[in-house]
Amino acid sequence: MDFSLSEEQRDLRAAAADFARGELDRDLEARDADSTFSRDAWRACARFGIQGLPIPKELGGGGADILTTVLVMEGLGYGCHDNGLIFSLNAQMWSLELPLVKFGTDAQKQAYLPGLIAGELIGVHAVTEPESGSDAFSMRTRVERDNDCYVITGTKQYITNAPIADVVLVFAAHPDRSKTAGISAFLVETDTPGFSVSRHLEKMGLRTSPMAELVLDECRIPEQNRVGPEGAGMAIFNSAMAWERSCILAGALGAMQRQLETCVEYARERRQFGQPIGKFQAVADKVADMYLRLEAARLLIYQAAWLGQQGSAVAAAAAAKLFTSEAWIASSLDAVQIHGAYGYMRESGIERDLRDAVASTIYSGTSEIQRVILSGMLGL
Amino acid sequence: MSDGIIRNYISREIIRDRAVALDNETPLLEEGILDSLALLRLVVFIQEQFGIVVEDVEIVPENFASVEAISRYIDSRGDRASRLGAT
Numbered sequence: 410m411d412f413s414l415s416e417e418q419r420d421l422r423a424a425a426a427d428f429a430r431g432e433l434d435r436d437l438e439a440r441d442a443d444s445t446f447s448r449d450a451w452r453a454c455a456r457f458g459i460q461g462l463p464i465p466k467e468l469g470g471g472g473a474d475i476l477t478t479v480l481v482m483e484g485l486g487y488g489c490h491d492n493g494l495i496f497s498l499n500a501q502m503w504s505l506e507l508p509l510v511k512f513g514t515d516a517q518k519q520a521y522l523p524g525l526i527a528g529e530l531i532g533v534h535a536v537t538e539p540e541s542g543s544d545a546f547s548m549r550t551r552v553e554r555d556n557d558c559y560v561i562t563g564t565k566q567y568i569t570n571a572p573i574a575d576v577v578l579v580f581a582a583h584p585d586r587s588k589t590a591g592i593s594a595f596l597v598e599t600d601t602p603g604f605s606v607s608r609h610l611e612k613m614g615l616r617t618s619p620m621a622e623l624v625l626d627e628c629r630i631p632e633q634n635r636v637g638p639e640g641a642g643m644a645i646f647n648s649a650m651a652w653e654r655s656c657i658l659a660g661a662l663g664a665m666q667r668q669l670e671t672c673v674e675y676a677r678e679r680r681q682f683g684q685p686i687g688k689f690q691a692v693a694d695k696v697a698d699m700y701l702r703l704e705a706a707r708l709l710i711y712q713a714a715w716l717g718q719q720g721s722a723v724a725a726a727a728a729a730k731l732f733t734s735e736a737w738i739a740s741s742l743d744a745v746q747i748h749g750a751y752g753y754m755r756e757s758g759i760e761r762d763l764r765d766a767v768a769s770t771i772y773s774g775t776s777e778i779q780r781v782i783l784s785g786m787l788g789l
Numbered sequence: 790m791s792d793g794i795i796r797n798y799i800s801r802e803i804i805r806d807r808a809v810a811l812d813n814e815t816p817l818l819e820e821g822i823l824d825s826l827a828l829l830r831l832v833v834f835i836q837e838q839f840g841i842v843v844e845d846v847e848i849v850p851e852n853f854a855s856v857e858a859i860s861r862y863i864d865s866r867g868d869r870a871s872r873l874g875a876t
Contacts, residue, residue, distance in 0.1 A: 587820070721842070
């Protein structure tokens with residue numbers, strides 16, 4: 410195992426943090442309160458090269474390997490307090506762009522990747538439904554062939570980026586086939602007749618990342634918009650999930666680093682009973698635990714990214730996702746507690762990290778599902 | 790030869806004590822013998838056992854529909870590796 414970082418990789422991480430500090434947090438408190446997505450920040454990220462970073466250069470991307478991409482997202486999470494923006498970026502990169510690179514036709518790549526990379530198009534995939542969450546392949550959205558078209562009907566729920574998306578990778582089931590062999594994936598443009606955003610959803614955290622329910626009412630999709638062969642939906646979904654599990658919480662590493670530094674600084678300056686609160690063991694222990702969680706999470710994510718590049722990281726990716734999400738929540742709670750009443754106030758921004766962190770044990774496979782994967786890989 | 794190894798692995802590690810008859814033509818996906826997690830485990834096993842990297846785009850029904858399909862896929866990967874090694 411060798412994932413020691415090159416000087417170039419360290420520079421890229423630092424450059425992402427510098428970029429994020431300068432451009433991405435504008436009006437964040439108000440946007441968090443109003444659940445407002447920042448298209449300006451999205452375009453700024455595209456100009457910096459975030460959306461195209463892991464896409465091969467011949468397709469117009471940055472050609473970075475996955476570990477380098479993870480490092481840049483970590484830098485972004487350190488400099489940018491808008492975890493919702495980073496969540497939206499992740500949703501597009503791992504669930505739409507990489508599946509397109511791996512499974513898409515040349516025509517599909519040329520039609521969508523340049524716009525997605527340039528920040529002119531926004532996309533995501535749509536899997537979850539009212540009746541199927543963790544049991545994703547029990548989906549009820551149906552697809553039927555009609556000459557040179559497919560007709561898709563169903564409802565998708567909790568879809569990140571849905572209200573702002575231009576293109577959605579929709580997963581649907583062929584009614585006459587089994588759930589593992591009978592799922593296909595289709596690129597659906599959001600101005601397709603029959604496609605609608607039916608309900609905007611208000612969230613506890615990640616509020617700057619819009620989410621909605623989608624309805625597909627006999628949407629006619631041309632055959633050339635099917636991604637991969639018929640029945641490849643499970644392979645496409647598993648491929649996207651493998652990358653998401655490994656990489657989606659790279660931004661959380663940056664956020665946890667920022668939290669740790671903020672807490673150390675506060676614990677050194679804030680005085681009670683005649684001394685800095687960091688001199689009290691109860692506070693110092695929390696800071697030590699935050700450091701421990703951060704370093705362990707960082708190693709797990711770097712390892713999962715590195716192993717993924719070598720070919721397989723099923724258990725490592727599940728471990729990275731599981732540990733980092735739970736570590737982020739625990740450290741966010743510690744950060745609020747160390748800051749006391751001030752940490753609980755919205756103006757501090759510290760409670761926002763906690764609200765944003767809570768979702769991380771739910772999206773991209775719940776903690777319970779990660780444990781199922783881990784125990785399954787161990788032979789149980 | 791790979792079909793026996795694959796059949797034994799699926800019987801031992803995936804089907805276990807369930808009453809499921811398994812031969813080389815049993816439809817693994819259609820019958821629900823391979824769910825998404827079982828498929829991930831099987832892919833990891835194939836990679837370790839046969840020393841090949843199974844690409845995401847290759848984990849499709851055509852290659853994993855039955856023991857026979859999996860065996861055919863593994864053999865084709867071996868042939869490809871041999872050809873690459875010869876050039």
